[in-house]
Amino acid sequence: MVKFRYSLQMGQGLWRVARNQHLQQEAYSEPGYLSREQSRRGTSGNISQSGHRKQAQGGIDIYHLLKARRSKEQEGFINLEMLPPELSFTILSYLNATDLCLASCVWQDLANDELLWQGKLYLQLDEGSLTFNANPEEGVSYFMSKGILDDSPKEIAKFIFCTRTLNWKKLRIYLDERRDVLDDLVTLHNFRNQFLPNALREFFRHIHAPEERGEYLETLITKFSHRFCACNPDLMRELGLSPDAVYVLCYSLILLSIDLTSPHVKNKMSKREFIRNTRRAAQNISEDFVGHLYDNIYLIGHVAA
Secondary structure, eight states: OOOHHHHHHHHHHHHHHHHHHHHHHHHHHSSSHOOOOHHHHTTTSSHHHHHHHHHHHHHHHHHHHHHHHHHHTTTSSSGGGGSHHHHHHHHTSSOOOHHHHHHHOOEEEEEEEEHHHHHHHHHHHHHEEEEEEEHHHHHHHHHHTSSOOOOOHHHHHHHHHHHOSOOOHHHHHHHHOOOHHHHHHHOOOOOOTTTHHHHHHHHHHHHHSSSSSSSHHHHHHHHHHHHHHHHHHHHHHTTTTHHHHHHHHHHHHHHHHHHOOOOOOOOOOHHHHHHHHHHHHSSTOOOHHHHHHHHHHHHHSOOOO
């Protein structure tokens, strides 16, 4: 309701600006103003009589034109059909669905425009997002009831992948409970030709990591490792990496991120220590590759922030 009131206030503000500009134009077209202008110009000897007649005739034409279009303004509001279409559509776009229905009774051609009614979809998206952020299951049910989503894990995953209005804590709870949606959401990521830490950051921007280690974090890393290998088969063969090896590297990167960014850790892990510890867990990984991993975390920061 706050958003609706704000939108209506914006629409009313645009309305007043347009009306004031229109009335200002009328003020310069009133007979009294024209008479004064013509009298002042009549005292000048540099203007011919024919020029006076043309100006007076032009002023009369403008006056009669505006007078014919002034009926609605005299009733207290401006006729949107007399405004430029862009401005009229902008004013109407701030109305909610109920007010837009009422406006269509007055301005049928304007208020029945298909683009305006398509814009009402954003109101349903906002309402559904707010509902989801309070209760994820009720939010998904709302989207389905409005025909925005189909009751399909793949469709729900596509929606989650493309929207940024859902609360990440509520989304994390929902994905933990709906592993079928999580599986489809992971497959929407394309990590081809991405450096491992950067791919992991992108993954955790869409699917937020839990605050504590546990089964859900292990599940996320496992799914990421398989997806990363599927997107980079040539690189995996070249480096001799398997999904299990990528899993070890991801866990090492998360621990290194915590070590280097946490203010509570006084003795930071050195590059040599990271290489030694990582190669101890995954012996086939080259020392140079592990060193590049350390440099990336040291320079760019946490992979799961």
